Amino acid sequence: MSQKPSSTYLIVGLIIGLIIGAAIGWAVTPKGVPEEEYNAVVSERDALRSELDAIRPEYEALKALVGTLPTDGVITMSAWSAGSPVDYYRAENLKRAAKLLETLLRGVGLNITIEMDSYYEHVSDWGAWKSKFASAFEAGEAPDIISGIDMVEAAEAGWIVSVDEYYAKYKDLLADIPEYLWDAVKYKGKMWGVPQDVASQVFYFRKDVLRQLGWSEEEIEALPDKIAKGEVTWYDLAEVGKEAVAKGLVQWGFFHRPNWGTSLEIPYYLAGGDFYDVETGKLVLDKSALKDMFTLFYTLAQVDKVLPDTMIGTSWREIHMGFVNGRVLFWLGGSWHWGEWQKVEYHETLGALPESYLWENVGFALYPALEKGGKAGVTTGPWKYYICSQSKYPELAFLICYLATIPPYDTDHALTSSHLPVRYSTLNYPPFVEKGGFLYKVSTFVAKHGMSKPILHPKWGILKDMLLEHLVKVEKGTLTPDEAVESLVNAAQAELGEELIVRE
């Protein structure tokens, strides 16, 4: 009997003790981290984890390098990159990648320091860029990594090495880059470069001018879709351009680039032409498509007078200022111009434009079809890093090129330059998801309508010069489209002989 009260006291005592303990615990427990701070830390941790996860396969793969490199010391490397004023991450990412590689190598026991001298140049004369590189190469002072030169020419000249060996070795890492981009670096059965970004042409139009012409918001928003379906053609837009010029809303209906480039080739491709025959490896001129292309530019410049006949040779700055300031209705541009307008002060009052201005006043679409119901489209292809044959460390150079496109770096370059990212995984990388609205939209229509047209012939440069010469003459009205086709074909046959296929 005497045990019952003592067990009751014990239970009561325990309960009281628990209550007192809980009270003390409640009193001394910190009130906790504010939710925002907590979320920030968690998100930072996740980002770090995802970056680490992103390079874990590389880390594993790098173990294979042990034994092939010195165990310590300094490795000096250099790279030359080029592009528009907003493509500087092409160089910066190589520098970051070299640092990353250095860290990874230390992780596998190689105490190596990589000193990367990564040079960037805003190039507008690609011939001069090539000559500069060729001179450096002849002097034995070529960089380890080069970009912005013609791949076929560089391969034929022995300036660059095939990356087949490294591609095979690190194949598992490279699956993240779309197959069609790797196809674009193949020549004579070998791979010669590492894709860095994806260039896609974009046909821009001024929404504000269309509004002033009386178009409703619905009509403006529907224009890209109508262009994609072939319901609105080049010639329909020429009429719109004429109207805008006649009403004094713009000075010109259209602007195109001042030298030869892919955007000028698109009408030819849309007309069914090709400049390169994959089967034979020869250059091609399709007379019917050429005539369609020349007729378009002749009509715009000489008949409708909505395109200046002085376009070739005009400065890039004047061209961008013309469109950005609303003096031109349509611009045959590329996705990277969206980024350039946000970084370079082309606008006369606003300077560099905020993206919100562009969304409000500039629309974009595919390059239109030449006839109703015809095909609309854009060309797309990779920018490439190449490994120079004079590089002492071609494998390291390859890895640096590869690491320069891991999602965080790929994202920085894509968001700065408005080039499409080169990796699938970048499309799901949170910072890209957050800010890549324009590029998502472009990616969507590239996925549906993009045409990859690599021209893998060493004499393409000669044909390009001839095309430019004849385009000038057509736009000046010196030659009619028919005369231009005949003259071009004759000149090309005389110059290229058996290396040219002429199709009717």
Added chain:
Amino acid sequence: MKRYVRESPIFLGLTGFLKRVKRYIPGGVSGKVLPFFFMSPFFILISVMWFAPVGITTYMAFTKTQWTITNMQFIGLDNFVRIFTRDIRVVDTIYITVLYVSSVLAINAFFSLVLAIFTTYFIKKEPISMAIRLAWLIPRITPAVIYALLWRWFIDPNIGLLNTLLGSLGLPTPRDWLLTPPYSQILMIAVNGYVGASFGMIIYSAAITSIPRDIFHAAIADGATDLQVCRHIILPLLKWPIFFVTSWQCLSLISSYEHILALWAGGAGVARAAEVEVWALYAYSKAFYASEYGYGAALSIFLVAIGLIFIFIFFRVFGFERMMQPSKVEV
């Protein structure tokens, strides 16, 4: 010779060295060898800077050298056969080159003479003459790319000063000076003439200034007009400077292209469409744009050959040798 020169360490060192050299050379030979010894820096320089490149270029002209200049494959006369039988640009390029050289030469050799006489004889106030001469010298001291950019702005169809000026004078205004022949060719001549005229102007100005003033005074005292002074005194006395400037400029123009390249940048197609692609630029385009170094060398060999022919003509036909004698201005 001044004592401080004779006793200077350099002089003593040099004479001592020559005495030592002479000791090893037989007496009769030393007189023949020593001039060559002193000329050796010049020979080395001209061998490295002229004979070697011409030799390599000549050999390259007989090869298929593509992409890199170290990769030469001997193909005999194929490049030359191609120039004469398959290259459809040759005739146009010759026409443009003849137009370019003759027109720019007229400015460089003869308009510069007018400028020199005008600024040295007719304008008596030196500051004004100096200002005019300086204006013509500016392009000479401006880097080629900047000079080309200035012209680009000057001729711009929309904002350029040239069309505005012509319009305000009531003259017809071709909008596009860059791409539309013959305006593009006029531009080519003006751009190069403006640079080249200053060379002749300086030579002629120096020559006119060196003519004794007494001759002018005597002529004027005898009742000669200024034009007669020019016709009967200045021009005859400037015979050799005129000849020197003409021959020098002719040889320079045959191989010049850099201002055309800078102004019509954007690929060979632009200069070709504007019909301003001279022979030297065509050779450059083939070598450095199309990477056909062998063919480019074959094209440029013609320029060397034409240059040598001109030098022969200058020496033999026009008596260039006499000009090499002392007293360039015969008074």
